[in-house]
Amino acid sequence: MFQTLIRRIPSAAAAALAAVTLGAAAPAPSVTPNIITIGNFTFGPEVATVPVGTTLTWVNGDDIPHTVVAIDKSFRSPVMDTDGRFSFTFTKAGTYEYFCSIHPHMTGKVVVQAP
Amino acid sequence: MQDRPHRRRFIECMGWAGTGLLWTAGGGVMSSITLDRAAAAAKKTGVKPFSFLQVSDSHIGFTKDPNPDARATFREAVAKIRAMPDKPDFIIHTGDITQLSKPQEFDDADQILKEAGLTVFHVPGEHDMLDEGGGKAYLDRYGAGTLGDGWYSFDHNGVHFVGLINVKALKAGGMGSFGQPQLDWLKADLAGHSASTPIVVFTHVPMWTIYEKWGWGTDDATQALSMLARFGSVTVLNGHIHQVIQKVEGNVAFHTARSTAFPQPAPGQGPAPGPMKAPAGDLHAALGVRTVSVVRGTGPLAVVDATLG
Ligand SMILES: [Cu+2]
Numbered sequence: 001m002f003q004t005l006i007r008r009i010p011s012a013a014a015a016a017l018a019a020v021t022l023g024a025a026a027p028a029p030s031v032t033p034n035i036i037t038i039g040n041f042t043f044g045p046e047v048a049t050v051p052v053g054t055t056l057t058w059v060n061g062d063d064i065p066h067t068v069v070a071i072d073k074s075f076r077s078p079v080m081d082t083d084g085r086f087s088f089t090f091t092k093a094g095t096y097e098y099f100c101s102i103h104p105h106m107t108g109k110v111v112v113q114a115p
Numbered sequence: 116m117q118d119r120p121h122r123r124r125f126i127e128c129m130g131w132a133g134t135g136l137l138w139t140a141g142g143g144v145m146s147s148i149t150l151d152r153a154a155a156a157a158k159k160t161g162v163k164p165f166s167f168l169q170v171s172d173s174h175i176g177f178t179k180d181p182n183p184d185a186r187a188t189f190r191e192a193v194a195k196i197r198a199m200p201d202k203p204d205f206i207i208h209t210g211d212i213t214q215l216s217k218p219q220e221f222d223d224a225d226q227i228l229k230e231a232g233l234t235v236f237h238v239p240g241e242h243d244m245l246d247e248g249g250g251k252a253y254l255d256r257y258g259a260g261t262l263g264d265g266w267y268s269f270d271h272n273g274v275h276f277v278g279l280i281n282v283k284a285l286k287a288g289g290m291g292s293f294g295q296p297q298l299d300w301l302k303a304d305l306a307g308h309s310a311s312t313p314i315v316v317f318t319h320v321p322m323w324t325i326y327e328k329w330g331w332g333t334d335d336a337t338q339a340l341s342m343l344a345r346f347g348s349v350t351v352l353n354g355h356i357h358q359v360i361q362k363v364e365g366n367v368a369f370h371t372a373r374s375t376a377f378p379q380p381a382p383g384q385g386p387a388p389g390p391m392k393a394p395a396g397d398l399h400a401a402l403g404v405r406t407v408s409v410v411r412g413t414g415p416l417a418v419v420d421a422t423l424g
Contacts, residue, residue, distance in 0.1 A: 040386040040387035040389070041329070041387040041388060041389065042387070062387070062389055063179045063180070063389055063390050064389050064390070065214070065215060065242070065245065069287075071287050079215060079216075079245045081215060082179070097287065098287075099287035099288065101285060102241045102242070102244075102245070102285075103241070103330055104285040104286055104287055104288060104289045104290070104330060105288065105289070105290065105327075105328065105329065105330035107287055107288050
């Protein structure tokens with residue numbers, strides 16, 4: 001009876017998505033902006049591996065608000081409504097796990113590698 | 116689920132589209148009956164029945180597909196309530212009053228609900244916790260007489276009502292959560308009531324795990340349910356998932372309600388639990404309110420869910 005809503009992923013965000021490497025693959029090229037797209041209640045990519053000094057930008061492509069909150073409290077976004085953005089610069093190497101405080105089943109990870 | 120036959124009967128009975136579950140509280144396991152039978156049973160036992168209304172997930176401020184104006188559909192729901200021939204005693208709103216916790220959204224929701232002319236009891240949804248203070252705006256507005264993050268209980272015609280909060284300080288990877296201080300309070304609150312007291316618990320996120328992957332459940336609900344196990348009649352009313360799903364487990368009947376703003380997919384159907392597009396004519400069939408009637412001293416209970424169109 002109903003069709004599931006097909007969400008718009010901003011094309012700029014979709015293009016920039018490729019700039020963030022997945023998992024523990026080769027070191028990421030320092031392309032800015034590095035974008036993590038929030039779509040269908042997931043972070044894409046779920047695991048982003050970047051070099052120290054990278055600024056990551058989360059963009060909400062859903063019709064529902066989300067947040068990005070680091071479990072170690074190192075960053076916390078305000079509520080991002082549709083097309084809302086939040087950026088954070090990673091100045092220290094390490095693994096940063098984060099989640100959406102509104103929908104805590106949404107989790108992601110940023111692996112920041114030393115040069 | 117079970118609501119379909121009730122819906123048909125309710126349409127006949129009330130004359131406006133939809134379903135409702137009419138509950139009678141009494142001994143043993145609850146089962147659904149029609150409004151007519153409840154009234155007849157009430158006459159026999161000499162107990163004056165009462166009903167209350169549940170609305171949920173009004174998401175005031177939502178303006179996207181499939182509903183460009185969540186205020187308008189909420190107003191329609193309230194108009195239906197106002198037109199009911201048997202006035203409910205009060206309204207319970209099971210959360211996500213607003214979309215983004217903005218003062219104007221809360222103001223508009225209050226303004227619209229006021230048109231019903233009934234007392235309203237609130238519990239927050241996760242969308243009502245999005246202010247700077249992480250729920251302070253909600254508490255400032257609705258928290259008078261509540262404890263902790265806003266939980267409370269009250270008695271009405273021999274039925275004990277408990278409003279719980281399971282959308283605050285959620286943990287990564289988890290679902291809804293009550294937290295220990297609230298569970299401790301619940302234990303003490305229930306301690307003063309005999310096992311024959313009908314209990315109605317209302318909270319935003321479902322108190323049973325409907326779909327873990329989408330967070331449709333409450334991590335520490337089992338603790339709350341174990342405290343409720345000794346009661347003969349427990350009715351749990353939830354929102355959050357924007358659709359009617361019901362389950363009976365022992366003496367506990369669980370119900371989720373429709374939203375007045377937009378429908379969400381069935382558990383696991385589709386990629387995510389977001390708003391579902393609905394063909395223009397079908398949106399109203401996916402939105403609704405719920406009537407719960409309580410008739411003391413009779414066995415079976417029934418609840419009626421009503422759609423907006
Ligand atoms: Cu979220």
